[in-house]
Amino acid sequence: MKRSSSLKLAFMGASALALTACDQPQDVAIFESVEQCSQQDGFDSNSCQQNMDLARQEHIAVAPKYSVIEDCEADFGAASCEIAPVQTQSGGSVFMPLMMGYMMGNMLSGNSRVATQPLYRSKDDPSNFRTADNQKVAGKTGLSTVPGKVAKAPTVKTSTLRRGGFGASAPSLRSFGG
Numbered sequence: 001m002k003r004s005s006s007l008k009l010a011f012m013g014a015s016a017l018a019l020t021a022c023d024q025p026q027d028v029a030i031f032e033s034v035e036q037c038s039q040q041d042g043f044d045s046n047s048c049q050q051n052m053d054l055a056r057q058e059h060i061a062v063a064p065k066y067s068v069i070e071d072c073e074a075d076f077g078a079a080s081c082e083i084a085p086v087q088t089q090s091g092g093s094v095f096m097p098l099m100m101g102y103m104m105g106n107m108l109s110g111n112s113r114v115a116t117q118p119l120y121r122s123k124d125d126p127s128n129f130r131t132a133d134n135q136k137v138a139g140k141t142g143l144s145t146v147p148g149k150v151a152k153a154p155t156v157k158t159s160t161l162r163r164g165g166f167g168a169s170a171p172s173l174r175s176f177g178g
Contacts, residue, residue, distance in 0.1 A: 023148050023149065024148045026105075026114050026150075027105070027114075027143065028114050028137075028143075028146050029143055030138055032100065032141055036141060051116045054116045055118045056118070058117050058153075060085055062132035062154040062156055063097060063099070063132055064096060064132065064157060065157050065159070067094065072095040076097040077121075077123040081096065081098065082095065082097075082098055083095060100120055101141065103116065103151075115151060115153035117131060117132065117153065117154055120132065131154050132155070132157070
């Protein structure tokens with residue numbers, strides 16, 4: 001067999017293995033506050049605070065962004081949005097949903113493949129936490145198991161949503177230049 005054919009087969013096998021690993025269930029911990037986290041057995045307040053701070057930093061980068069507050073509230077509910085610490089190129093405000101909780105790796109399992117990230121609750125599904133990429137996480141706080149794709153780091157949002165539709169299949173996007 002040619003060397004290039006062997007390499008292609010090896011890469012295909014490695015890719016399939018990597019994709020399978022991404023789908024492996026991950027143990028996570030979901031909390032609404034540092035206090036709630038530190039009350040969970042096996043979690044200390046220092047780690048809880050560090051993970052909350054990391055999720056807040058990520059929140060600014062990964063939260064869905066809207067050019068008008070009405071569009072944000074259409075997806076997340078009245079009084080569930082805030083002014084983002086970014087502006088359009090023309091100086092206009094940008095809006096994003098409030099962070100309603102955070103997800104981190106389960107310290108008890110020693111899991112390091114879980115991205116600490118902010119969580120949101122949409123107007124259409126207020127009983128479940130969702131990631132910034134609109135992946136359903138869980139409806140309760142504490143320890144949980146989620147699909148691997150939910151535990152990966154969310155994408156950075158560099159465009160604003162022009163209309164409502166958190167999780168819609170084809171939202172209209174507009175750059176911050178707007």
